[in-house]
Amino acid sequence: MSVLARSVGNAFRNKIRTAAVVAVLAVAIGLALAMLVANQAVGAKVQELNASVGTTLTVNPAGGQGFEGGGEPLTTTEAQTVASVANVTSVVGTKALRLQTASTTTASTGATTGTTQQAGPGGGFGPGGQQPTVSTNLTAAVDAGTLGNRNSSTGSTTQPTRTLPITATGTGAEVDSTGKALNITSGTGLGDYTAAEAKALVGSSLAEKNNLTVGSTFTVQDKTFTVAGIFDAGTTFGNNAVYVTLPEAQALAATPDELSTMIVTVNSMENVDSTKTAVQNALGTDKADVTQGQRNLETAVSSLNSVKNISLIAFIAALATAGIIILLIMVMLVRERRREIGVLKAIGAPNRTIGLQFVLESLVLVALGSVVGAVIASLASGGIASALISSNTTTTAVTRTQRGGGLAGAVPNGSLPGGGGFQGGGQGGPFGGASQLLTSVTASVSPGVLAAGIAAVFAVAIIGALVPALLTARIRPIEVLRGE
Amino acid sequence: MIVVKDLVRQFKSGDRTIKPVNGVSFELGKGSLASIVGKSGSGKSTLLSLLGALDKPTSGDVVVDGVSLAGLPDGKLTEYRRRDIGFVFQQFNLIPNLSALDNVMLPLEFAGVRKSARLQRAKELLEQVQLDPEKHARRTNRLSGGEQQRVAIARALANEPKLILADEPTGNLDEQTGEHIIELLSSLSRDDNTTILVVTHDRSLAQKTERCFRLQQGRLTEEVRSGSRR
Structure with missing residues (x-):
């Protein structure tokens, strides 16, 4: 034994x-x-x-956010300033555009198709000035519905029923406007996001609405873009969007060096508060608003x-x-x-x-x-x-x-x-x-x-x-x- | 072969110090068969455990084939017990949940003998001590006292030791089996040149040994015989 x-x-x-x-x-x-x-x-x-979202800060121009407000736009120089702040691991600049279906743009503004509108009533989409409207042959995948039509009304005048614009974002990295990685379901990314190139990532519902697949083309301001990939943002609103490279968006908007938003990633959760203050101080309170949208997540x-x-x-x-x-x-x-x-x-x-x-x-x-x-x-x-x-x-x-x-x-x-x-x-x-x-x-x-x-x-x-x-x-x- | 020099073992018992072994000296030649007799509590078992390296003396020394046990580390003492000593305990000290065969195979296993060889050897030994073959695979706690005694003797013989120390080896055996065991020990001493020292109350066994020692109050004296046993 x-x-x-x-x-x-x-x-x-x-x-x-x-x-x-x-x-x-x-x-x-x-x-x-x-x-x-x-x-x-x-x-x-x-x-x-x-x-994913716990360590990002969002920088908007002071007094402006989304389609609202005013102030001076952010610049790439300011992005470099933010990048040099301690504990900042990355800064991704974005440039937002509104793509309006060509016929709607003409009808609502009376302007010539293909022009870039930097300000003004913009067909009732708000005076923000942050998001220039450019024309496209794409049709929005979201119907205006009650909320959309209510948003478009000004004073007592009710605007006629219309289609919503499509959000186009120029981004410096393969992330969405919140800093989260884009979920590309088919095709590839845009490669070098710091170079102007006529390629785009299209939201899944927008692609479906316009019968777009990888390799299809569409036009923005008479320029032909090729669909490099289809992404799924997880929301109906998020999927009615287009992503192009940052320089391409700046070129379309005719505002080189201008940024709508900066997504700042901090190296750790513990440093978010201090970095937020540091970024705010580096840019100046009259120049930028720094927000930490994920307060709830911290808890x-x-x-x-x-x-x-x-x-x-x-x-x-x-x-x-x-x-x-x-x-x-x-x-x-x-x-x-x-x-x-x-x-x-x-x-x-x-x-x-x-x-x-x-x-x-x-x-x-x-x-x-x-x-x-x-x-x-x-x-x-x-x-x-x-x-x-x-x-x-x-x-x-x-x-x-x-x-x-x-x-x-x-x-x-x-x-x-x-x-x-x-x-x-x-x-x-x-x-x-x-x-x-x-x-x-x-x-x-x-x-x-x-x-x-x-x-x-x-x-x-x-x-x-x-x-x-x-x-x-x-x-x-x-x-x-x-x-x- | 074995030289015992002024061996002393003392214990504390309350305020008293008792010396069951007190200045014991003797020599045993190779192949001799000797017995130690004495009253209960006279220190016979204590002396045997000192010779078997189960205990360490307070003073004195045991020298086996020129090697002093007092100077050996624990590891070497274990090796000495495994290789050179076969110990038959008064209480048998078998492992109760193991079979008779497994008990006999234990020392062989510790000596590194291969399984088939140790099984063969264990069977032979159990047959030698006249344990029924049908009881070889029986757990030892289901064997009678006499049967356990024979398993204990077989286990002591397993590694063909140079010295067998047996504490009352016939104490639980009937007369016939006792005779057989005595004959077995005698033949080992005679034929295999194995030195055997038994502690016993059995006068017939003591008389059959070559030399007989008496332990009294810790002191050993040899009884003088008129003739030889052989």
């Missing part, structure tokens, strides 16, 4: 005790693994939130971090409990079998053989406990993680409602004001879907996580078995044999 066979046999020497030990271990190990899974799930979500991330810490502590506590259980059991077993150790020593067993025998015995118990615990964890972890995160999200939503005066927090997709203007036939903003992100966390028992947790318990078991066995084996055999 080998050491392994002897150890397995010893593990089942007292079947009732073995069953009890395995059950207790399984609960502790299962809880530890469930907590580890929850910790990983929350950690991944925190990382995702931080990486959510903070809460999620708390949950992450709690789950980590619970994991460690459950693991420590499993370790203490196996340690005490092995101490008890070794104590109970002191005489046996003495006999083994007396007939010439080396200490390492005795240690190995008890280690293998404890590993058999832990292996059984881990298998049962893993089953418990796989059944419980999903529920525990979603319970932790859903309760956390609810708290955040309530807080957000109170802070935001009911403007944003209560809406299902968590859209916020201050990001994207009020045009369009429905809600939807740059931060829409944040709440959805939070609640979409699902805990899955990944093999790596399970292996790490079980390896930790095994390590504790090895130490728990080895220490008392070796301590006993070091005693002279006769002391053990005489003591019984």
Whole structure:
């Protein structure tokens, strides 16, 4: 009989005790693994939130935002100034344009098709001056509806029913106007976003409306653009849009060096506040408004971090409990079998053989406990993680409602004001879907996580078995044999 | 082969110090069969455990084939017990949840003997001590006292030790089996040149040994025989 066979046999020497030990271990190990899974799930979500929208600042010209307000436009020189501010990792400039279907432009403004309108009534789209209107052969994918027509009315005069303009954005990187990476569903990106090129990314609904696919062409201000890719912004408003390179948009608007917005990415969540102040000071309060649109997410991330810490502590506590259980059991077993150790020593067993025998015995118990615990964890972890995160999200939503005066927090997709203007036939903003992100966390028992947790318990078991066995084996055999 | 020099082992018992072994000295040649007799509590088992390196003396030394046990580290003492000593305990000290065969195979396993070889050897030894073959695979806690005694003797013989130390080897055996065990030990001493030292109350066993020592109050004296046993 080998050491392994002897150890397995010893593990089942007292079947009732073995069953009890395995059950207790399984609960502790299962809880530890469930907590580890929850910790990983929350950690991944925190990382995702931080990486996506948690560390961006939006810079708009002072006094102007979207289609509203006035002031002086931002410039590329100012973008360079912002890039040199500490903790800023990237600055992406955007230039917004409104593309108006050629016939509508003519009808509403009386201007010649193809001209660029820098200001003025603009057919009732607001005086902003930020977004020059240029003509296109594209048809908007969003109907004006009640909201769109209400937005277009001025005073008591109601404008005739019309089609909405299409938002075109020149961007310095493959990100949307909130700094999030564009989700290109077909085709490719635009390549070099800092060079003027007659290529465009088209929103999925706009592409569908105009029968555009990758490689199709359309015109903007009599210039032919090729569709390089189709993207999905996730919202109806967002998909009624076109992205071109920043220099191309500036050329179309005939405003080189002018920027509508700057998306500033900060290196970490902790530095967002200080960097916001630093950017504001660098540009001057009379020159730019710096906003941190994801305030709500900061609260959510903070809460999620708390949950992450709690789950980590619970994991460690459950693991420590499993370790203490196996340690005490092995101490008890070794104590109970002191005489046996003495006999083994007396007939010439080396200490390492005795240690190995008890280690293998404890590993058999832990292996059984881990298998049962893993089953418990796989059944419980999903529920525990979603319970932790859903309760956390609810708290955040309530807080957000109170802070935001009911403007944003209560809406299902968590859209916020201050990001994207009020045009369009429905809600939807740059931060829409944040709440959805939070609640979409699902805990899955990944093999790596399970292996790490079980390896930790095994390590504790090895130490728990080895220490008392070796301590006993070091005693002279006769002391053990005489003591019984 | 074995030289015992002024061996002392003392214990504290409350305020008193007791010396079950107090200045014991003797020599045993290779292949000799000797016995130690004495009253219960006279220190016979303590002396045997000192000779078997299960315990360390308070003072004095045991020299086996020129090697002093007092100077050996624990690892070497374990090796000495595994290679050179066969110990038969008064209480048998078998592993209760292992079969008779597994118990006999344990010392062979520790000595690194291959599984097939140790199984073969264990079967032979159990047959030698006259344990029914049908009981070879039985757990030792389901064997009678006499059967356990024979398994313990078989285990002590497993690694063909140079010195067999047996504490009451016939104490639990019927007369016939006891005779057989005595004959087995005698043949080992005679044929295999194995040194055997038995502690016993059994006068018939003591009389069959080459030399007989008496332990009284920790002191050893040799009984003088008129003739040789062989």
